[in-house]
Amino acid sequence: MALRFYNTMSRRLEEFEPIEPGHVRMYTCGPTVYGPAHIGNFRAYIFEDILRRYLKYKGYRVTQVMNLTDIDDKTIRDSQEAGITLQEHTRKFIEMFFHDLDRLNIERAEYYPAATEHIPEMVDFIQKLIERGNAYGSGGSVYYKISTFPRYGALSHMDMTGLKAGARVDSDEYEKESVSDFAVWKGWSERDGNVFWNTPLGKGRPGWHIECSAMSMKYLGEQFDIHTGGVDNIFPHHENEIAQSEGVTGKKFVNYWLHNAHLIVESKKMSKSEGNFYTVGALVEMGHNPIAIRYLLMATHYRQQLNFTSEALEASKKAITRLRDFRTNVEDARPGPDSDTAKWTVARAVEGFEAALDDDLNMSQALAAAFDFVREVNAVVAEQGLSEADKKAVLNALRRFDSVLGVVYVKEAGIDQRIDTLIRERNEAKKARDFKTADKIRSDLLDEGIILEDTPVGTKWKRKV
RNA sequence: GGCGGCUUAGCCAAGUGGUAAGGCGGAGGUCUGCAAAACCUCUAUUCUCCGGUUCGAAUCCGGAAGCCGCCUCCA
Known part of the structure; x- marks a missing residue:
């Protein structure tokens, strides 16, 4: 049977066929490293891990990119509150993220590009958007002009005319020509403190959506197979990525959009x-x-x-x-x-x-x-x-x-000499029909999370899950 | 207000027109020094509710209720 995925773009199951036979290129939206990721975040990363592992199971070579968003309002705000640099702040959570990936037995992607390490690529990308008329500068920032991209809303199936002017629009974005235009470059403002880059676009920092367009293109090319994320990313994030990427290339950005549902806890x-x-x-x-x-x-x-x-x-x-x-x-x-x-x-x-x-x-x-x-x-x-x-x-x-x-053959702490000795002692006690001693050894080990089982081939031990 | 999704046993969860997968839990049995593991048997006449279509519906259609999302930087 052929591999099929539900494509958010078409809202139906589609047979999967990679652009390059035998090789799958995919971009999986990663964490914003302003704090420890929660289990809801990890549902997405587990889903992406299963996707990746099954593609490999099917014999595909996989090139996966997962971005690390290490620059946004929250990372700036929290690092300032902590009185440390942005990098010092995000590094801690990046380390924590990788530690959690390991604990959950999530395979590593091929690339984990960090936004702050790709500023030149993003600036370059934005300049192309300006050249092509898809973006305009205003008040030190650069905005994507949605009216230049007629297909906007295709992924989320949203009618952009319904947006109310002024609703939840950041106060520093009054320079936008249209409320639904979004920032690709944010001009420096007081509250950014010392977080800024001096670029041909001016002093400022990148918008959120641009990193995924610029970095996916760098590592996966102008067109690739699969893009994933949580359902909340469908709008506006992925919609904006499409507008940016296709705005620059004029080509179809991604063939298969896969989105995972959220989780709830105790209903x-x-x-x-x-x-x-x-x-x-x-x-x-x-x-x-x-x-x-x-x-x-x-x-x-x-x-x-x-x-x-x-x-x-x-x-x-x-x-x-x-x-x-x-x-x-x-x-x-x-x-x-x-x-x-x-x-x-x-x-x-x-x-x-x-x-x-x-x-x-x-x-x-x-x-x-x-x-x-x-x-x-x-x-x-x-x-x-x-x-x-x-x-x-x-x-x-x-x-x-x-x-x-990824749940059976998982590396765990190795054989403990002490346990083997205790098992031997217990077997001797059993032979002497001293079950009191034998049971004590077994229950003491159980307290440590070690389970002993007597089987026809001898006593075995395992760690309690 | 606009758009979308979900509701299956005590719990988790598949199934999307042909007569209810699987895991956990529970009951009984075999095995065992006792356990554990394993095996066997049983555990939803019924799929939120009310109508309809059909030879036949958990599955399609209409309505109601409840829950969860998205609607400009939250996976």
Whole structure:
């Protein structure tokens, strides 16, 4: 089956075909680094990670760009309040961002361009817009003239004539010819302090939207395959990017626009005042495993609003444990005959998994295929063991599924000599039928998050998820 | 006010015309020193509500209620 995506532009499922055969170029909107990213932000990055991993699973080479917005009103405001430079301020949150990416087992993109490191590219871009008549200077700033771009509103399906003059328009933007025109370059104002660049456009800083147009073009070219972001980015951000990029090139900017829905927490909108505003760090401090967060964020279809609940987070831990236990069950399965059931189950699972993800990344259904696989293989293992060939085929499939899921084969702290010693002591106690000592060792380890299991092939230990 | 989305078991969540996936939880059983894991059985006659179309609807149409978004720099 062919890979299909729901394209926000056309509002329908479309078969995916990259511009360059075998190579996918995609731009994924990244964080504004003014504070720690929250789980809502990470839903987008997890979605993009699944997208990236599945494209690779399908055999594509992937070039992914994720921008780091390190200059905007909030970064300026917060760095000034903290009394440090913009760079000092944003660096902290950039580090935190990458740390969270690692904890959530999100693969690295090929490029993470920072806006402040691409000022010349943006200035160049803006000059082209001015030359072509798509932008005009006014009061030290430069604005994009929407009336020069008739297709404006195509992505968001919005009628721009409905905008009310003066509504939520920044007071320093009164120089605009039309209220819906937006800033591509912001002339320096007092409150920017020492944050500015001296450029041919004057003293100032770039607007938000221009960075994505300039940087995507630098790393991916004038036209590329996929652009993603949260639904909130559809308007105005992505609409403006299209206007800028196509304004300069006259060519179609992006072929497939993919947007993820937001999440709610305990059926409520996540907000600081509700006290349900979570960062990855805060959840980890509460004792939650980041991989469980990953699982929960990916298990709902990306275009569906996701309800993040602590109960679901616990369920996610159990689900991961089941998948990990399945791996060891298979690895340690006693030798058995070749099984047609096992072979058939592997084939069916792979087919089901791929069909689900091919269908606009239907992860819920892909997981269902994976869990059917687990149950069916476990039944064979329990009944008659596994032949070496079947074992290999099953583990191959699992490893392949996990190249997308990223929850089973996750690096964790290595073997602890001390645990091995305790297991030996416990086995001796068991042999002496001193179950009191044996149980104490097991429960002490459990307190540390280590689970001991007695199996036919000896005592095994695993970390609690 | 304009535009859009959602509502499926105790919880999370697929399914978009052919008779309700999957995970968690719960009940019982097998196995075990006890556990854990695993396996087996059961756990929504029904998909927010009310109408309609159809041989047939959770799925299509109309209406109501609730929830969540976007409407100029929030994933």
